[in-house]
Amino acid sequence: MKQVTLRVEGMSCGHCVKAIEGVLKELGASGKVDLAGKTVEVTYDEGKLQLEAIKEAIEDQGYDVV
Numbered sequence: 701m702k703q704v705t706l707r708v709e710g711m712s713c714g715h716c717v718k719a720i721e722g723v724l725k726e727l728g729a730s731g732k733v734d735l736a737g738k739t740v741e742v743t744y745d746e747g748k749l750q751l752e753a754i755k756e757a758i759e760d761q762g763y764d765v766v
Contacts, residue, residue, distance in 0.1 A: 703743045709764040723757045
């Protein structure tokens with residue numbers, strides 16, 4: 701399993717946390733959102749999922765991965 705921390709702009713509330721963690725779960729990854737730090741710590745299987753797909757899924761929820 702690979703772990704990466706992404707900087708994500710636009711998160712501000714519990715709904716944001718649920719949206720991001722939910723979409724990661726749908727992809728087969730797990731994530732821990734830090735609203736104050738504006739980061740998402742993602743754990744995923746590199747053999748099944750690419751980092752670019754994770755970034756796109758978060759951006760599709762309306763957030764900016766920087």
